[in-house]
Amino acid sequence: MVVAFVVAHAWENRIQAPREYSNECSICHHGGHGQVSEIAPIFGRVGPIAQTPAGHHYLVDVLLYGLDGSITAGGAHYNNSMPSFHRLSDDEIARILTFVASQEMPSGAPTFTAADIAAGRAHPMSATDVLQERQKLDLQTPVQ
Numbered sequence: 001m002v003v004a005f006v007v008a009h010a011w012e013n014r015i016q017a018p019r020e021y022s023n024e025c026s027i028c029h030h031g032g033h034g035q036v037s038e039i040a041p042i043f044g045r046v047g048p049i050a051q052t053p054a055g056h057h058y059l060v061d062v063l064l065y066g067l068d069g070s071i072t073a074g075g076a077h078y079n080n081s082m083p084s085f086h087r088l089s090d091d092e093i094a095r096i097l098t099f100v101a102s103q104e105m106p107s108g109a110p111t112f113t114a115a116d117i118a119a120g121r122a123h124p125m126s127a128t129d130v131l132q133e134r135q136k137l138d139l140q141t142p143v144q
């Protein structure tokens, strides 16, 4: 019974996550590579960023609180605004981040749980605070 549930759950995530990415994110990030000088690319970048605890934490904050201001990503400069996805459930955000982290990172991709997202909700912040968190992160582990 438990095994059937776990398998069904994994299967559900595999079909649900790409659909959720497409509904919520692709309007801006397109196929995951954004748009040069307009929207930062995320496929192939989120997995490596999520590998450190500070990077993992940062990504949860981007989804919950947005990101506003000047950044360098994938060798290009961006100065735009990412909206908050606070309205989505912990499960939805965890599924979407896990899906995005696994793109172009076939093995050993970090994962996100609903508990990670719930922990992020416990410390409200602004999109500008998230920019500062990124700047600090970038000094420890360059965000490329």
Ligand code: HEC
Binding pocket: 021, 024, 025, 026, 027, 028, 029, 038, 039, 040, 041, 042, 046, 059, 062, 067, 068, 069, 070, 071, 072, 073, 078, 079, 080, 081, 082, 083, 085, 096, 097, 100, 134, 143
């Ligand atoms: C309305 C447009 C828009 C939507 C929708 C959107 N994003 Fe973003 N996202 C952006 C912009 C713009 C940036 C870069 C912000 C900046 O330039 O400061 C960004 C940045 C990011 C970053 C940080 C990248 C980095 O280098 O630090 C991640 C991660 C991210 N988005 C993931 C997502 C995910 C996952 C979704 C879907 C749930 C999503 N975004 C939906 C516009 C959007």
